[in-house]
Amino acid sequence: MQVAKPVGRNASALKYDILSALGVSALCGDKHRQRLLLRLMVLITTRYNWQSNELSMGRAEIARLWSVDERTVKREMAKMRSAGWVEVKRAGVKGRVTVYALNLDGVMAETAGNWDLIGTDFADRMGDRHGGAGAPAHTADPKVIPFQPRARTDAAEGAWGQVLARLRIEAPAQTTAWFGQLSEMAHEGGRVTLAAPSRFVADYVSTHFQAHLLRAYAAVDPGVRRIEVVPVES
Structure with missing residues (x-):
């Protein structure tokens, strides 16, 4: 997936959409997630260069913005990199600060489960953008693939099909963004193994939706006691 940079025509609308998605996702999380997403939003709104996709700031400046010490900055930036929200564009050497880039694919994946809370x-x-805000739809770059959560709910059968049917009712947005990307690999002895299309999806679902999946599976098969989500990357 590749999300076009929010530059050119309609760029302002896309920038606001990205910030709206981050804000709503923050409010859906616990205080730690809220704080981390808020800190990312502050970096974006104060120092991020949309045109070049660069965030060039030293730890001391970030610490001042966040009202924290530099050790906290180091820890929090590492969390953002691990989550796939930002990446190092140029490492800081010889007195130069580290230059970060916003990973729009990671931000879209992080927030997709909450888009419906803003409105259909x-x-x-957000799901149907072609070529991003930099060009009208009829001149979209054919090399740019818009972010679009994949769903396999219609093709699923057996226990997993029943679980997905329940999840579609209980959590439609999360099913479209996350659960629909999974498929059942194994189901025996109280243990279920689900396949995810990437390590990012596998890690995110395992971290945020493990209990939700287990409850849905237990409603279909009370014998299920453990669910493992593993990446199967092509």
Whole structure:
């Protein structure tokens, strides 16, 4: 997946959409997630260069913005890199600060499960962008693949199909963004193994939705006691 940079025509609308998605996702999380996403939003709104996709700031400046010490900055930036929200574009050497880049694919994946909370029109707009805000739809770059959560709910059968049917009712947005990307690899002895299309999806689902999946599976098969999500990357 590749999300076009928010530059050119309609760029302002896309920037606001990205910030809206981050804000709503923050409010859905616990205080630690809220704080981390808020800190990312502050970096974006104060120092991020959308045109060049660069965030060039030293730890001391970030610490001042966040009202924390530099050790906290180091720890929090590492969390953002691990989550796939930012990446190092140029490492800081010889007195130069580290230059970060915003990973729009990671941000879209992080927030997709909450788009419907803003509105179905917002979810459709974010999922169906072609070529991003930098060009009209009819001149979209054919090399750019818009972010679009994949769903396999219609093809699923057996216990997993029943679980997905429940999840579609209980958590439609999360099913579209995350659960629909999974498939059942094994189901025996109280243990279920689900396949994810990437390590990012596997890690995210395991971290944020393990209990939700277990409850849904237990409603279909009370014998299920453990669920493992593993990446199967092509």
